[in-house]
Amino acid sequence: MKKISSIVVSLVLLMTFSAYSQNQGKLKSSKSHIKFYSHTAVEDIEANNYTSVSTIDTESGEVVFSIPMQGFEFEKSTMQKHFNQEGFLDTKTYPKGKLVGKITNIDEIDFSKDGVYQADVEGELSIKGKTKPISEKGSITVKNGNIGVESKFNITLADYGISFVKGKPSTNVAKEVEVTVLADYQAE
Numbered sequence: 019m020k021k022i023s024s025i026v027v028s029l030v031l032l033m034t035f036s037a038y039s040q041n042q043g044k045l046k047s048s049k050s051h052i053k054f055y056s057h058t059a060v061e062d063i064e065a066n067n068y069t070s071v072s073t074i075d076t077e078s079g080e081v082v083f084s085i086p087m088q089g090f091e092f093e094k095s096t097m098q099k100h101f102n103q104e105g106f107l108d109t110k111t112y113p114k115g116k117l118v119g120k121i122t123n124i125d126e127i128d129f130s131k132d133g134v135y136q137a138d139v140e141g142e143l144s145i146k147g148k149t150k151p152i153s154e155k156g157s158i159t160v161k162n163g164n165i166g167v168e169s170k171f172n173i174t175l176a177d178y179g180i181s182f183v184k185g186k187p188s189t190n191v192a193k194e195v196e197v198t199v200l201a202d203y204q205a206e
Contacts, residue, residue, distance in 0.1 A: 043077035045129075045165060050201035052085055056192040063097060063191065065090040072201050074167075079124030081139060083199070085115040106180065107146055116144045119152070127158055134159050137167070145178040156199070165203040172196055 050070040069089035087109040119141020156169030
């Protein structure tokens with residue numbers, strides 16, 4: 019009977035260790051903050067999205083962000099309505115934006131040691147059904163076991179099928195917008 023109990027305990031410990039090892043390098047952020055900012059002579063437009071989710075594999079460097087496009091909130095409800103409509107982002111047809119990439123210098127980042135590390139990310143950004151390659155820089159901050167990511171970069175709206183040649187949007191919305199990404203991660 020002792021032998022059977024020992025075998026069962028050993029199997030349970032082995033299964034627990036295996037499950038832990040499989041998830042050891044995975045980090046998840048369930049409330050990433052994505053902000054975009056457009057500046058023109060006519061007006062500044064800012065929108066914030068707190069509904070995005072993201073994962074980082076600390077071993078392979080794989081990074082994924084999933085962004086519900088209808089999650090962007092604007093100061094003015096009219097801006098939000100225009101953003102979601104068919105002539106702009108058409109968020110009913112294209113409900114999510116996505117970044118799939120890889121931290122190319124993952125071996126220079128120590129997720130177990132406090133510090134600020136530069137992260138070089140290459141991958142593909144998909145918005146409104148269009149996918150374009152990106153190569154951006156960001157920073158990863160490790161402090162007391164907490165991991166945060168920050169990046170700021172620009173995207174050209176026309177690259178994603180968003181362009182205006184006449185009307186109010188052509189003067190009120192910048193051709194290139196600034197995107198800021200902030201995310202805090204926990205072990206998955």
